[in-house]
Amino acid sequence: MTQQIPQPLPAAPEPGAQLTGVRNFRDVGGLPTADGRRVRPGRLFRSGHLAHATETDTEFLASLGLHTVFDFRNAVDQALEGPDVELPGVLNVNIPLTDPADGREFWTMVREGDLEQLRGLLGGGRGAARMAESYRTIIRTRTAEHGRVLHALAEDSVPALMHCAAGKDRAGLSIAVTLLALGVEREAIVADYLESNAPHNRYRVRRGTDTPEARAPEVTELLAPLFDARAEYLLAAFATIDEVWGGADRYLAEGLGLAPASLGLLRDRLLD
Numbered sequence: 157m158t159q160q161i162p163q164p165l166p167a168a169p170e171p172g173a174q175l176t177g178v179r180n181f182r183d184v185g186g187l188p189t190a191d192g193r194r195v196r197p198g199r200l201f202r203s204g205h206l207a208h209a210t211e212t213d214t215e216f217l218a219s220l221g222l223h224t225v226f227d228f229r230n231a232v233d234q235a236l237e238g239p240d241v242e243l244p245g246v247l248n249v250n251i252p253l254t255d256p257a258d259g260r261e262f263w264t265m266v267r268e269g270d271l272e273q274l275r276g277l278l279g280g281g282r283g284a285a286r287m288a289e290s291y292r293t294i295i296r297t298r299t300a301e302h303g304r305v306l307h308a309l310a311e312d313s314v315p316a317l318m319h320c321a322a323g324k325d326r327a328g329l330s331i332a333v334t335l336l337a338l339g340v341e342r343e344a345i346v347a348d349y350l351e352s353n354a355p356h357n358r359y360r361v362r363r364g365t366d367t368p369e370a371r372a373p374e375v376t377e378l379l380a381p382l383f384d385a386r387a388e389y390l391l392a393a394f395a396t397i398d399e400v401w402g403g404a405d406r407y408l409a410e411g412l413g414l415a416p417a418s419l420g421l422l423r424d425r426l427l428d
Contacts, residue, residue: 175203175209175210175212175213175216175217176210176212176213177208177209177210177213178203178204178205178206178208178209178213178217179203179204179322179323179356179357179358180202180203180204180322180323180324180352180357180358181201181202181203181204181323181357182201182202182203182348182351182357183197183198183200183201184200184201184202184331184335184348185197185198185199185200187335187340187344187345187348188340188341188344189338189339189340189341189427190339190340190341191339193339193423193427193428194427194428195335195338195340195426195427195428196426196427196428198220198221198315199314199315199316199425199426200309200314200315200316200318200331200334200426201220201222201315201316201317201318202317202318202319202323202327202328202331203317203318203319203323203327204319204320204321204322204323204324204327205227205229205233205237205240205319205320205321205323206225206227206240206241206319207234207237207238207239207240207241208237208238209240209241213241214241214243217241217243217317218243218244218246220315220317221315222243222246222315222316222317223246223247223312223313223314223315223316224246224247224248224249224308224313224314224316224317225240225243225246225247225248225249225316225317225318225319226249226251226305226308226313226316226317226318226319226330227240227248227249227250227251227319227320228250228251228252228253228318228319228320228326228327228330229250229252229319229320229321229326230252230253230254230255230256231252231256232256232260233320233321234250237321247313249308249313251301251304251305252301253294253298253301253320253326253329253330254294254326262277262286265277266278266379266382271372271374271375274375274378274379275374275378277378278378278379278381278382279378283378283379283380283381283382284381284386284388284389286381286382287325287381287382287386287389288388288389288392289392290325291325291329291389291390291392291393291396292392292393292395292396294326294329294393295329295393295396295397295400296396296400299411299412302330302333302412303411303412303413303414305318305330305333305334306333306334306337306408306412306414306418306422307413307414307418309334309422309425309426310414310418310419310421310422310425311421314425314426318330318331318334322352322383323352323357324349324352324383324385325389328349328352328385328390329390329393331345331348331349332345332349332390332393333412334426335348336397336404336407336408337404337408337412337414337419337422337423338422338423338426338427339423342394345390346387346390346391349385349387349390350385350387351385352385353384353385358383397411
């Protein structure tokens with residue numbers, strides 16, 4: 157496929173005037189690395205899914221000169237939300253980071269369960285614990301998928317946009333792994349991740365009913381751990397990297413199979 161010639165990068169929408177049908181969009185350019193370099197603007201973007209992009213949203217996304225859109229949703233997500241809009245000349249790559257069968261009953265309960273069921277499912281810190289464990293699991297079990305993404309970026313897949321459903325968890329982890337490979341400090345990675353909590357970025361929770369009980373303050377509180385970006389979740393992922401591989405260097409080399417030459421190419425493509 158012939159890559160589009162990148163056009164001058166338009167200004168991203170200001171907070172409060174974001175893309176209408178795409179949540180949580182941002183350019184991760186500008187983040188600093190430990191050796192004094194910075195992620196190059198206009199090379200790596202993140203967002204929620206593109207299924208509901210408006211015509212104006214699509215025009216903006218098309219203007220970014222993207223080579224690849226990485227979609228980390230699974231088949232159930234895509235059936236629920238719809239396929240991404242097609243952007244002219246852009247390669248769409250679907251790399252599911254979760255199995256459709258994993259948590260099917262759990263998420264059905266989240267959408268349909270009554271207050272008492274939600275208390276049993278999520279109360280007493282169980283919601284937050286589940287989220288932290290899901291981050292650990294993705295890091296431990298999805299090394300092939302993350303390795304595939306990094307190799308693609310090193311070879312020819314930039315500028316790239318990474319997304320899942322909300323752009324927070326699966327895309328958040330994939331962006332975090334990419335930024336680790338670029339040498340970005342963990343504190344800066346966490347700070348970017350927490351931007352998903354901004355009001356204009358947050359995923360709109362959809363439940364199967366709009367009864368008063370379904371929207372009660374206690375329900376909102378119980379659901380919050382699932383839809384918040386919390387530093388403890390990403391720190392759990394980092395801790396897993398340290399516990400299993402002894403740090404980011406071995407994780408990248410042994411876990412993701414990223415050779416020094418590929419790592420150098422990746423950094424040349426994405427860093428100033």
